Amino acid sequence: MKLPIFLDNHSTTPMDPRVLDTMLPYFVEKFGNAASRNHAFGWAAEEAVEQARKQIAKLIKADPKEIVFTSGATESDNLAIKGVLEMYKEKGDHIITSSTEHRAVLDTVKSLEGKGKAVVTYLPVDKFGMVNPEDVRKAITDKTILISIMLANNEIGTINPVKEIGKIAKEKGILFHCDATQGVGKIPVDVQDMGIDLMSFTSHKMYGPKGVGALYVRKKNPRVRIAAQMDGGGHERGMRSGTLPVPLIVGFGKACELCEQEMAKDTARLIAMRDRLEASIMKALEESYLNGHPTNRLPGNLNISFAYVEGESLLMGMKDIALSSGSACTSATLEPSYVLRALGVGTELAHSSIRFGLGRFNTDDEIDYTIKKVIEIVTKLREMSPLYEMAKEGVDLKSVQWAAH
């Protein structure tokens, strides 16, 4: 077993070596511009791009023509939301989203809201982090033009009832955008069955290269139109100008093909490892709380709060395991995780959370090592924690008058 161990597969995934092999010829030998229509270099590049487009579309049950390449999910989210708002502004300006979306969605709608271009409803989630489809229905007004709800959450892994939301959107004739960044490649996604009109996803979360993503844009029933957010050569059916990064797209296509072929196998392995990690930790450490949905969540996700210890210190104590925390000290904003707060997790437990993100290349040995390390460090830090000491003495921590700073 090699250290450090990578257990942060929600942030990014290592590239599958088989993906790299398919990409290599497209750097030096087949370097053509896919938009060059008049020579063999261009044709070779175009053929490779179209092949990848097919592989990607197949994974999500779409038509290859419905795939628009972007630089990644953040760009896809921006393009979908801003593109729809601009294109359909005559119809209305109301957007429905949820409070636990990724910041690529939340900051986009907030920026539009701030400029007076959109009115936004932020739906709450239940204690497991799920959006209630009926809340979506109730939030719809005659000005609503877009519903944007994520497939699976990046912190807690909870999977939303996307199909039900898609049905309501269709019923009301409102476009449905789904940020499926964490879900595509990990769980079955079918844009037809789920009633999705626009969907963002990215290559590097599914063992493909960084720097390329896609926006699925429905072509019929209804035919969705979006206003381009980048002016230029009119690539990608006018929706996203810019020369296509052929090697990245080829890798993205291969990554999708592998995910499709190996999803059942990967899922079974990941669930077995994740469940073992969860059960062993929970059994050994009292007052450990699972965040997110107990069953309806991504196969590789585990998010636990360890009462009385702070997340950043936990990470520091496990330097040879790459993990992430909802603690304020680990965030750029110095605020504890807004996702956990939206679930109703107390601020102190949000500070104490650790996200384990398992992926295709993790092994049983690594999970054993992680279990041992987590138990060791939580125990050590609890011995060091005045809160643990007080709780053990029977002090109700909620009744204490803390000097907040």
Added chain:
Amino acid sequence: MAYSDKVVDHFNNPRNMGSFKKDEEGVGTGMVGAPECGDVMKLQIKVQNDTIVDAKFKTFGCGSAIASSSLATEWLKGKTIDEAQKIKNTDIVQELNLPPVKIHCSVLAEDAIKAALADYQKKADGALIDAK
């Protein structure tokens, strides 16, 4: 974010971690911070003849908060009450090479020192009044 070697050292080998009984003679206890803010420090001193003969801490917080309180106990030992009053958060920042986002950890440690000293003074004054 990379931690300084000194922070890592205090985190891995905390000095004087533990507790005194609060009602023990000569013990002053300071507890500052709040769980919602992500850090709580408990700092205790044991005083004999106006000199801090021992100090202990327990901290809930990030590595820098743990290191700041660990360092504080090291510095407190052997100091008189007056000398201890003079420990400044900026001294801790300098010693541990704390980055700007972690300065509040040193402020908390200074607050904890002040609170422990005040608690000791209060108890000592009370004992004096009782004696009279």
